[in-house]
Amino acid sequence: SAVISQKPSRDICQRGTSLTIQCQVDSQVTMMFWYRQQPGQSLTLIATANQGSEATYESGFVIDKFPISRPNLTFSTLTVSNMSPEDSSIYLCSVGQGQYEQYFGPGTRLTVT
């Protein structure tokens, strides 16, 4: 399976600022996904990011709040914009491999004060 890294691993940010999270994969993959895991809760898909096309956002998530870049087949970024305390979560990227399997990065733990 692919090896996935994320930067930063954690951060504490002030409300109103933005944070860009990086996701790097050790092999080329077509599909990448971004999830949010709020404290004590399950994972919610934010968007699907395919190289060469605009990201597809799930209901409740918009590009102005969570812009995503996918410049090549091994890298993606998620920006959390104009942050509020409600954005405090773990943000995870994953890659699609095999038959509908996904492999996850270690996550970025974000705290907004």
Place this chain on the structure above:
Amino acid sequence: AQSVTQLDSQVPVFEEAPVELRCNYSSSVSVYLFWYVQYPNQGLQLLLKYLSGSTLVKGINGFEAEFNKSQTSFHLRKPSVHISDTAEYFCAVSDRGTDKLIFGTGTRLQVFP
């Protein structure tokens, strides 16, 4: 819409005892089913998957799961747990033909000595 139900939010068990973590899904169409494990402060790791074929699926770390179409269930089992199995376990489903995973709310398995 597709949904996944994990009825037990927490399952306490003593070491070397058997355990079953329950998962039910709602889809009336063919699905792929997955179990993921999340150790503290880590990302998700794929335990096992059901795509087709034999309804009994074996995964890593001695876990297995059984797909039951009539009961729309995919319960995870292990005959003898270890302290190191203490973690959060997530059941996930994807409709065949899509790449999206829908996660359950998770079950925290706590293994006591």
